[in-house]
Amino acid sequence: MLPVEAQFAPSLKALGFKKKARTWTRETAEAFQLVNLQKSQFGEQVYVNVAVYLKALGEETFPPEYRCHIRARLERIAPESLFEDIRSVNASHPPQPGLLRALHDHAVPWLELVSSQTGLESFIRSPAAKHCSINSRVRAV
Template identity: 45%
Template sequence: MQLETSIAPQLKALGFRKQGQTWWLSNIETIGVINIQKSSFGPGVYINLGVYVKQLGQEERPPEYRCHVRARLEQIASDRFWNEIVSAESIAPPSASLIEAILGDGVAWLEQLSTLDGIRHYIRSGGVEAVLSVKKLVGE
């Protein structure tokens, strides 16, 4: 997929490791996850983001769907990228705006939630409906 090829060098330079269509960045308290999911019903793609809290599990490379905090890129990215994100296709070259949304807003979101304090702040600001175990862990 052209999107993967376009973002791989930058994500690797940031310390992400890749397997299949998923990238992981291990931090002290969390693991940040970026996953590219091809639509089952056409050429569309979804950019899934997740944060896995290490205190809540033993996985070193969790799939995005087992992360404790999850979002799709269009939910957290700047509104100016929305059209590019939701119209992305696996068969077309990615737009510069889509790449910017992933490497800018997506990576920044993962960095914001890379610590328990960051997750705590995000929950308090109403940014996510976290699962009970995460709320307990961060004192909510």
């Protein structure tokens, strides 16, 4: 288990996320919310991905992060003041304190926002949407 997994696990579990491999998933009425850890193929860097799979646009019950309809790296939705802590996640070392703050204060609220139709419509019109991967089917809804 990566040190960052050990740090994320208790708080995500308390929020209702279930872990499978390096992905935590939480189901809502309209979506599946994911927090995914992706280790670099070329070094010790670990990326934190957040994603939402909309039930209205698919029938998967355990969607992988790469097939989610809305996706982002944590550093793209957190404030610049936390970038260094987020980008310094390493497979061999304990994460910086700002990483857990970014998860709780920015990733979880973002997941909740884009998991509802109203929040998603608002988000898509916001400047922050340009930093995320949004499936074209989502924009058409």
